[in-house]
Each structure stands twice: as C-alpha cells, then as structure tokens.
Amino acid sequence: MTCSDCASDDLQPQFGADGSFSLYSGRFGEGFHGSIGALQEARLKFVEPAQLERFSPGHTLLVVDVAFGLGTNSAALLEVAAAMGLAVVIHGLELEPAPLGAALAAESFRRQWQPSTLTMLEQLLSGGQWRSAGHAASLHWGDARQRLGPLLDGLHLAGRCDLVLLDAFSPQRCPELWSLEFLSQLARLLRPDGRLLTYCSAAAVRRSLQLAGLRLASIAPLIAGPGAVPGRARPITWSLGTAASPSDLPEHGPLRALSPMELEHLTTRAAEPYRDPDGRQPADVIQATRRLAQAASPAASTSAWRRRWGLKHSA
Ligand SMILES: C[S@@+](CC[C@H](N)C(=O)[O-])C[C@H]1O[C@@H](n2cnc3c(N)ncnc32)[C@H](O)[C@@H]1O
Numbered sequence: 001m002t003c004s005d006c007a008s009d010d011l012q013p014q015f016g017a018d019g020s021f022s023l024y025s026g027r028f029g030e031g032f033h034g035s036i037g038a039l040q041e042a043r044l045k046f047v048e049p050a051q052l053e054r055f056s057p058g059h060t061l062l063v064v065d066v067a068f069g070l071g072t073n074s075a076a077l078l079e080v081a082a083a084m085g086l087a088v089v090i091h092g093l094e095l096e097p098a099p100l101g102a103a104l105a106a107e108s109f110r111r112q113w114q115p116s117t118l119t120m121l122e123q124l125l126s127g128g129q130w131r132s133a134g135h136a137a138s139l140h141w142g143d144a145r146q147r148l149g150p151l152l153d154g155l156h157l158a159g160r161c162d163l164v165l166l167d168a169f170s171p172q173r174c175p176e177l178w179s180l181e182f183l184s185q186l187a188r189l190l191r192p193d194g195r196l197l198t199y200c201s202a203a204a205v206r207r208s209l210q211l212a213g214l215r216l217a218s219i220a221p222l223i224a225g226p227g228a229v230p231g232r233a234r235p236i237t238w239s240l241g242t243a244a245s246p247s248d249l250p251e252h253g254p255l256r257a258l259s260p261m262e263l264e265h266l267t268t269r270a271a272e273p274y275r276d277p278d279g280r281q282p283a284d285v286i287q288a289t290r291r292l293a294q295a296a297s298p299a300a301s302t303s304a305w306r307r308r309w310g311l312k313h314s315a
Helices: 038-050 072-083 098-103 115-127 144-154 180-189 203-211 260-265 283-298 303-309
Strands: 011-015 021-025 060-066 089-092 129-132 135-141 162-166 190-198 215-220 241-245
Touching: 011 098, 021 098, 038 072, 038 098, 038 144, 038 190, 038 215, 038 241, 060 180, 072 089, 072 135, 089 144, 089 215, 098 115, 115 135, 129 203, 135 144, 135 162, 162 180, 180 190, 180 203, 203 215, 203 241, 203 260, 260 303
Parallel strands: 060 089, 060 162, 089 135, 162 190
Antiparallel strands: 011 021, 129 135, 190 241, 215 241
C-alpha cells in the first residue's frame, strides 16, 4: 500500500475533550468519535464493559473489531489486555485504509500508543497482518457485510469470539452495519459467554440484537455526586451503549439491566429493525424500507414515549 491510498480530502482531523486524535468524515457527515474523545470512548464504551478481569492470565482473547477505522478501540484493548497478561487475536473489518493512514500520519495520534501498539497499526496498514509475542491481528478490507461471511465460515470463527466491538457510524448515517441481518451474523461469532459491545443504544439496534437471540445490558452512564468515581464526568446521556451476549450479563461495574424506560423504548416504532436481506442494499433504500415498515406498524409512538419520560432529543 502507498501513501496515496491513504490520502483523502474527505477526512478531517478533530480532537475530543480528552485531547485524543480523531477524524471527521465528510462522506458520512459524522465524526468518528463523540465529543468526549476517541480514547475516552474506547475505554468507557468498549474496554471497561469487556470486563477483562473475567479472564485468567494466559487466556487468548479472540476479538472482531467491526469498523476498525483508526484502530483506537483495538489498540486501547490490546494495551490493557497485555498489561493483564492476556494475549489478543484481533480481526478488523474496515471499508478502506484511508482513516488508519490519516491517523498514522499524525504525530499526535502516534504519541498515544506504546511502540508495539504503533507497530501493530503500521503493519496492519502496510500488509494487513501483525504478529508479536503471542498477539496477532489482521485487517480485512472492504464492505464488512461481505467480509464477515469468510470470517464465520472460512476462518471458522463462529461461536468462538470473546468480544465483538461494533463501532460503525450511527444507524442514521450507516444503516447497513446495523441491520437485523448483519447483527444476526455478528451474533453468530460469539462464544456462549462472549459479548458484543457498542456505543449505540438505539431501540432498533437493541431489538435486533434481541431478535438475534442475545440478552442485553445497558452500559451505564457516568454518575456524578455521592459515590461517583473521581475524575468521571457528569452523565450526558441515559446510556453509554449496549452489551449483548448469548448468556445473561452481570449487573455490576459498567453494566446494568435495561431500565423500565429503556425496555419501553423497545416496544415503540423506534424499535423497527433496519432490514438488508441480501447484505447489499444502499443506505437510502434501507432507510426508506424502514420508514415504510414504521408507518404500517401497530407499535406505540416513539414521541409519546419520549414525552412520557421527559426526553428532549430523539433516541
Ligand atoms: C465511527 S468510525 C470507526 C472508529 C474506529 N472504531 C476507531 O476506533 O477509530 C466508522 C468506520 O466505519 C467504516 N465503514 C463505513 N462503512 C463500512 C462498511 N460498509 N464496512 C466496513 N467499514 C465501514 C468507516 O470507514 C469508518 O472507518
């Protein structure tokens, strides 16, 4: 791969509140990370909800990172897991090398990582593979909808993964990676105690994960006031995301059961799944199909649910 493969006018650097490096995508009309910052998001929404203390030192974590992007989630996970004596095998799914190339060209991004982590990211960009001290990673470039099948059936990852990290752009911008069909395929990757983790708490995504046979937990928002963890921000939302597993999830640490408000959300029209039966539908078709299904749905109105629970913004 050459540097010209990585260049993209579409991508603009941006920095979150924690000062870490991120990008804005003109093509998708969205930032790669939220305002709290890429590193903080990786820690709060992916690494901590993974609860790596569940695993004994020496265990090899098998991870699929969907929408690998700059690699922030995988890199953050690798550094924490390695410090705990865990080995990590990562399979990344990513549309194009441009985001990782743009990140690696920025000194502020490179400074975020330990030397071995940086080597992993560089080798993934240049050759799609990395292997070191019991860890391994590979990047599978292209539309994740087409690249997932070979992971499941070619590499025989079905039922073997400890973690699936799902960090696609929002369902409004990238519905193709949140469809019932794609989420059901991701669910097939998980071991019985494996976890799919995502920043997304949209009802359509949670309902689809349930329909795929997974149990749900909410990633708890940050709590201020008595009992707060020092240094943590005030809550900015009712949930930081979703954990899903074939088995019941524990209700401790960053995970908690869905609240009555969140459960009721799943009975509204917002829970109408995104559908992509052949895994090749464009975003506008997936959105239009869902709008038609919502219009015909007997489910309760989402705006009434929002008013009842005093929510200002759409969820
Ligand atoms: C929110 S960013 C991911 C950020 C990333 N997880 C990180 O930690 O830096 C979403 C990523 O999804 C990728 N993407 C968009 N559509 C995709 C598709 N159909 N298949 C695979 N990747 C896709 C984009 O190129 C972008 O890198």
